[in-house]
Amino acid sequence: MRLNSIKFKISILYVAILGIILVLYSGILFASLHYTLYDELDNELQKKATEIENIIKMYAQAAGDEKQPLIDIMDALIHFKEELSNESKLKEIENLWFQKVDKYDLKEDYINFSNYKGESIVRSSNVSQDVVSVFAKDISKARNKEIYFKNANLQKQKLRVVNTHFSYGGQEEYMLQIGTSLKPLMHILQNRLFHIAVSIPVVLLLASFIGRILVARILKPVIELTRTAQHITHQNLEARVKTEHIDEEMQYLVEAFNDMISRLENSFNYIAEFSSHVAHELKTPLAIIRGESEVALRRERPAEEYKKIIENNLEEIKRMLKTIENMLLLARLDYQLELFHFEKIELNEFIQEIYDQSRILASEKNIATALFVSQKPLFINGDRLHLRRLFFNIINNALKFTPSGGQLDIVIREEDTKAVVSVSDTGIGIAEEDLPRIFNRFFHKDRTGQDRQGTGLGLHIAQLIAGIHHGKITVESRPAGGSRFTATLPIQ
């Protein structure tokens, strides 16, 4: 795993955060346990103290007549002496006392009555002088408090000690100190600590593995995407990244990636197709030029013939240049690279100009022309240059396929929100099956028996330009019945 990788960073981060959370959480729980255990122990100590105090007072009161010194009573009880008296009342209390002793396991505890100077007055047999000194340390602090708990360290044991005040019948006040072993409590705490210390690393290790697996799964599309990208060449654009079982965020990336490849594929296909078309369209004129030239050179010919051949070749050369020009325009239109400068154009004026120029061409072919303008001015939003091309293409097309003596009419009119320009001719017409195809790219009027003329792109380009102006061109025609091309453009 590289240090720079997402996998590594996320794993480390994840494990670190999880580790911190676990430690904090365990810490809190542990502290809670610590508190609870001590609290319970302290409560028990408090209860013990209360019980001892009660029994002493009960006994002292019951034995009040005999006026036994309190200290002797205390001493006897603390040493767990049996058969203290024969009197039934006292015996009862004695029995009660031993019940309590058993219940609270008092024989294991360190019980001590000290004065406020720290001198021990009455103590249980297990309380040595060392113990007394240790207990005595707390007395100054405990004096001012009602009840005081403290840990005490003996040589072989750790104790929890409670300090309370004890007095009876206006006599001296003693400090009652009871110490009980902390061993069971510490045992529990140590156990818990051990569990934590062992389990947290294990959990973190497990989490890091799971984390890595999760991250790997998430990143799988990225790796696949990289691999696919590496295999893509212009020859191998079919590769796509699969989109099943992918998380939503990655899905966007993968889809965008796949779409990008599709667009690339389309572009390459377009280029390949386009190049192929250009080559094809140019090869025919070239074949003609080559053929004619080769034939011409086979033997000596009069100058006139050579001249004719050169003229023919020139015609074909012009044709090729026109083809190239059209093809380039087409490519630019396809990719919207052509700059269109839209302006407000008065249609009648505009067409009039085009019409005047066309008349010259028409008269050369002996075709009569007529222009019918609309009643009122028509304004459209258009690019002059390209609209000129549009109309010239339509008109030239009409002239091309109209024999000598024919008629060409242009009609401009307004229809709803549209400006309509119709170009009608009395030409050879278009077969019904060809009608839907005449605006196609490279459509030459193949089956009409006529010779191929032009580039097959004129009408197509006209249609594209119409589209860019939010208009369209439609055609009506019958074989040998003339044709009418209608350009519709929105009015400004």
Place this chain on the structure above:
Amino acid sequence: MTNILIVDDERKIRSVYSGLLKGEGYETCEASNVADAYEMLKKRNIDLVLLDIKMPEIDGGEMYDIIQLFHRKTRVIVASVCPLTEQKRMIEGADGYYDKSYGIEELLLRIKEVLDNGSTGNSFL
């Protein structure tokens, strides 16, 4: 006299080839599309058809006519500006194939081959 039918929608191609072949001693006639070519085949005794095929698409009807041509057992040389491999892919079973950009010597050679042998066996050109 060998009669060759030139089928091409380019008038200039027809005239160039016609002139050339007449000069070589062949008889020629012309048609500007396959349908007309078919008609002409009925009327005249044609030995060889020089058939231009339209690319990139040949529509179904035209295809049918082309196949009919083949069935008549007239020798057919397919001509086009497309590479020979493309031509062979589009029309199978012709007697010969000719790329129009190769020039007239090539054309004459092809015609000779087809007329002499019946087909251009392995046309690797």
